[in-house]
Amino acid sequence: MTEHPTAGIDETVHQRHRLGILTIAAEAKRVEFGYLKSTLELTAGNLSRHITVLEEAGLLEVEKGYDGKRPKTWVSITNKGREALAAEMAALRALLDRHDRG
Amino acid sequence: MTEHPTAGIDETVHQRHRLGILTIAAEAKRVEFGYLKSTLELTAGNLSRHITVLEEAGLLEVEKGYDGKRPKTWVSITNKGREALAAEMAALRALLDRHDRG
Numbered sequence: 248m249t250e251h252p253t254a255g256i257d258e259t260v261h262q263r264h265r266l267g268i269l270t271i272a273a274e275a276k277r278v279e280f281g282y283l284k285s286t287l288e289l290t291a292g293n294l295s296r297h298i299t300v301l302e303e304a305g306l307l308e309v310e311k312g313y314d315g316k317r318p319k320t321w322v323s324i325t326n327k328g329r330e331a332l333a334a335e336m337a338a339l340r341a342l343l344d345r346h347d348r349g
Numbered sequence: 350m351t352e353h354p355t356a357g358i359d360e361t362v363h364q365r366h367r368l369g370i371l372t373i374a375a376e377a378k379r380v381e382f383g384y385l386k387s388t389l390e391l392t393a394g395n396l397s398r399h400i401t402v403l404e405e406a407g408l409l410e411v412e413k414g415y416d417g418k419r420p421k422t423w424v425s426i427t428n429k430g431r432e433a434l435a436a437e438m439a440a441l442r443a444l445l446d447r448h449d450r451g
Contacts, residue, residue: 251388253369263363267355270448286353336448339441346372346438 252345255338259304260331264289264297269332272307280320298322300311306331352448357440361406362433366391366399371434372424374409382422400424408433 257295258259260269272278285296306328310321324332362371369389374380386396403409408430412423426434 251369251373253365253372254390256365256368258365261363261365263355263358263360266358266444270355270444271353273448288356289447334446336445339445342368343438343441344443345413346375346434 252338252341255341257331259300260306260323260335264293267302268294268297268301268322269306269324269335271292271326272322272331273332276308277321277323279306281321283322301328304331352362354440354443357443358437359433361402361408362437364399366395367403368437370399370403370424371408371426371430371437374424375434379412379423379425382424385424387426403430406433 259265264287268283271283271286280291280298282295283289284291287294289297298307298309299343302309302322306325307322308325310323312319362368366389373385373388382393382396382400383389385400386393389396391399391424400409400411404411404424408427409424410427414421414423414424
C-alpha cells in the first residue's frame with residue numbers, strides 16, 4: 248500500500264500559524280515581527296512561541312536590532328526551513344490530488 | 350490587505366492525523382477502525398482520541414457493531430465534515446497557489 252499523503256507531514260511545519268510564518272518568510276529576505284503579527288493576526292506572545300519552535304528546529308533565524316531607536320526583531324527562513332516548507336507543500340499537493348480524484 | 354490563507358484553516362481539521370482520517374472517510378460510505386489504524390500507522394489509542402475530537406465537532410459519526418462475532422467500529426463523515434474538509438482543501442489550495450507565485 249502506498250503511504251498516505253499525511254504521513255509526509257511534519258507538525259513542526261504543518262501547524263497553521265507556523266505554516267503561515269514560514270510561507271511569509273519564504274517570500275522575502277527577512278520579515279519583521281510586527282508585520283508577521285498583523286498579517287497572521289496573532290498576539291505577540293503566541294507569535295513568539297511559534298517563532299521559538301521554528302528557530303529551535305533550525306527552520307528560522309532570528310535577528311534582533313534597532314530601526315532608529317525602536318527595538319525590532321526580524322526573522323529569516325534558513326535553507327533547512329525552505330526544504331521543510333517544500334516537503335510540506337509537496338505533501339499538501341499530494342493530498343489535494345488524492346482528494347480531487349476521490 | 351487580503352487575509353492570509355492560513356487564516357482559513359481550522360486546527361480541528363488541519364491536524365495531520367485528523368486530516369488523514371477525514372480524507373479517507375470522504376472516499377467511502379464508511380471506514381473501519383482497523384483500516385484507518387493501518388493506513389495512517391497510528392496506535393489504537395491515538396486514533397481513538399482523534400476520532401473523538403472529530404465526533405465531538407460533529408464531523409464524523411461513529412458506529413459500533415459486529416462483523417460475525419468480532420466487535421468492529423466504523424466511522425463515516427457527516428455533511429458538516431464534508432464541508433469542513435472542503436474548506437480546508439480550499440485553504441490549502443490558496444496557500445499552494447500563493448507559494449507557487451512567490
